[in-house]
Amino acid sequence: MANFRLEIVTPTGKIYSKDVEFVLARTTEGDMGILANHSPFVAGLAVGEMIVREEKGKEIPYYVSEGFLEINSNKVIVLVDEAMLASEIDLEKAKKEAIFAEEKLKKLTEDKNFILTQKSLHEALVKVSIAEKLL
Numbered sequence: 198m199a200n201f202r203l204e205i206v207t208p209t210g211k212i213y214s215k216d217v218e219f220v221l222a223r224t225t226e227g228d229m230g231i232l233a234n235h236s237p238f239v240a241g242l243a244v245g246e247m248i249v250r251e252e253k254g255k256e257i258p259y260y261v262s263e264g265f266l267e268i269n270s271n272k273v274i275v276l277v278d279e280a281m282l283a284s285e286i287d288l289e290k291a292k293k294e295a296i297f298a299e300e301k302l303k304k305l306t307e308d309k310n311f312i313l314t315q316k317s318l319h320e321a322l323v324k325v326s327i328a329e330k331l332l
Contacts, residue, residue: 199233202272203249205259205280212280219250220273222266229266231273238268242277244320246327258283260327262320279320286328294321 203220205213220231223245247259264277298318302311 200252201231201233201235203275204272205261205275205277207277207280213249215251217249217251218254219248221248221250222261222275223247224266231268233271235268235271235273237270238266240266242266242275244323246283246323247275247280258327258330260286260324283327283331286324288325288328288332291321291324291328295325 200216200218203213203215203217204211218232222229222231222240223243225241225243229240242261242264244262245260247261249257249259251257260279260281260283261275261277262279264275267274267276295318298314298321301314302318
């Protein structure tokens with residue numbers, strides 16, 4: 198199977214740069230599978246799981262926050278605020294973050310804080326869901 202270069206970049210730097218066979222990413226419009234020689238494309242990314250298939254079918258799950266994905270010249274660049282291997286997610290910490298955000302949501306009245314806390318809750322619950330798949 199043909200490969201392409203995948204780079205995952207966060208504000209702290211490039212965390213992944215390898216040739217891969219396939220990427221499954223959650224865009225703002227839905228899930229998108231990417232293979233080599235994909236036409237140029239830009240999409241917004243939603244919080245979710247991204248699956249990276251390296252050579253010989255080895256699949257690696259990642260948690261990614263909101264961001265952007267760019268496909269150009271057999272290269273995919275994922276720009277996100279946060280990305281981590283599913284195996285690096287601290288399940289207990291993610292559960293505590295979700296509980297904290299849920300409790301905070303119940304107490305909020307100001308729209309801006311409500312939306313930010315709702316976003317934090319969603320991100321924590323996605324981390325929990327991804328990490329629990331590894332159990």
